[in-house]
Amino acid sequence: MSHATVDVSALIGPYPFRELPHPDPGTLISVLDREEIPRAWVGHLPTAFHRDPRKGNESLYRDLVPHRSRLDPAPTVRPDWPSWEKELARAVDEGAAAIRAYPAHWGLGPEHPSLVDLARACSKNGLPLLFTVRFEDSRQRHAIDVAGDLPAATVRGVARAGTQARIVVVAASRAMIEEIHWGLTPSERELVWYDTSWIWGPPEDDFAHLLRAMGAARFVYGSGWPTRLAQVTRANLTLLPPDLSGARLADPTAWKPY
Amino acid sequence: MKDGLATPLAGPGPLIDVHAHFYQQGSGRASWRELNASRLAAGDRIGISWHVGSILGSWGATSPTYFQSPDDTVSGNDAMLKVQESERSRVRAWAAVNPNDTDFALRELERCRRRGAIGIKLAAARRATDALLDPLMQYAGEHHLPVLHHAWQRRPAAAAGQDPSDALDLCHLAGRHPQVAIVLAHIGGGGDWSHTLAAVRDVPNVYLDLSGSGADRGMLDQALDAVGAARLVWGADLTLETGLAKLWALDVIGVTPADRERVRWRNAASLFPPGSFPGLSA
Secondary structure, eight states: OOOOOEEEEEEESOBTTBOOSOOSHHHHHHHHHHHTOOEEEEEEGGGGGOSSOHHHHHHHHHHHGGGTTTEEEOOBOOTTSTTHHHHHHHHHHTTOSOEEEOHHHHTOOTTOHHHHHHHHHHHHTTOOEEEEOOSSOGGGOOTTOOOOOOOHHHHHHHHTTOOOOOEEEESOOHHHHHHHHTTSOHHHHTTEEEESTTOOOTBTTHHHHHHHHHOGGGEEOOOOTTTBOTHHHHHHHHTSOGGGTTOOOOOGGGGSOO | OOTTOOOOTTOSSOOEEEEEEOOOGGGSOTTHHHHHHHHHHHHHHHTOSEEEEEOOTTTTSSSOTTSOOHHHHHHHHHHHHHHHHHTTTTEEEEEEOOTTSHHHHHHHHHHHHHTTOOEEEEOSSSOTTSGGGHHHHHHHHHTTOOEEEOOOBTOOSOBTTBOOOOHHHHHHHHHHOTTSOEEEOOTTSSBOHHHHHHHHTTOTTEEEEOOSSOOBTTHHHHHHHHHOGGGEEOOOTTBHHHHHHHHHHHHHTTOOHHHHHIIIIIHHHHHSOTTSSTTOOO
């Protein structure tokens, strides 16, 4: 039993570079049942590869309508795109749980000022800002999939800007997590969380090390579904050593009333 | 699963990890004992009956991991055989060699086999298309030893620190030595596994090990579609949590109980010399 309240890194929709089995909301509900997770923040996978996220967000809202009791939209807002503030306002109107951003896909390097603007706007609206490090291993990517992994410096830049936005980093592994966490002041660290989907367990025991060094409160449950097996996070939590078996991850549902 | 422990996380029944690694004092990692202990402890919880492991020389401390010196080859294999000796109810050893010094490699294989190694581990010191591998493969065939070969799924033209082989290279090797079972390492271990699946579909003596940190949805389904359960073997490599997750995933993608047994242990047991896993018979 994970005690997790929400999967922060779920997505729906096809992936441009390989076939994914059943990346639809109904299957996601089944996966949540199997993994005993009450709800999920759900992004729209194809939108990560669109220039303008508006139409993808519309699809997301529409597809989630029958499942809103358990699936909360996490739409994409691109802060260097015209009228992005309207897209954020629509996300608020639609009851978004978080805002997704893909700086590497949009060519926005570390410390790009628009990212700070987005973080400030998210903070003002009480919405966490979610960054995705990767969808798949860098060694297997399609020749036209050249965005690369999200740099840790991008996250540090936003976290240091003093916007008070909550930042959730998904699909990061130990090295990147440590590079961000220990590159921030204690108060800045308190506003950054990491999902569990790409952290190594035994025998390297990266997950156990991070929990001991940073505290379980810095981590949130994430599966990376549908690109990644949702069972990985369950396995990682189950295989924690005895001194960490009762570790409680942060509860993002407490960040915002549902 | 060892006596006295709770129900294994991977469910009941035998389970062979064909792709385990251990460490030794000369590995350059102060925590080498803890790493080995962590693997065994997690393995017990998962329910791994047998870890078939290797130590790749000094893991880069005194010669490159993929281009081991003869001294490091010996020390790595000695350390691995020592783990096998001290954990004789749950660990078996691959003999890892660098094929560039053929005479030495053959002597080392014979030395390790006589001490109980049950297979040959080849990594990335020479591509699988190279004739230098042939004497080692002939040795494997003569002694019914499987070969676990490191792979980069759809390798780049060049890679730092290694001369990796991919599925096409391994199929070339398999065609030259059809009597030897070749285990293509870690389809989740980096690179384009879909390229691998397309390459090995019709090469009957190439088996796929499921290990690696990669846990892409769709990979298991497509691997089953490409080669069937009869040519898949389970392993974890460096990440036991993804290994466990893949076993759980097999349970939900429609694999029959008989096929699950094949992947968990029967296929592996059939590849190694008879008697390699006391109590298990494929």
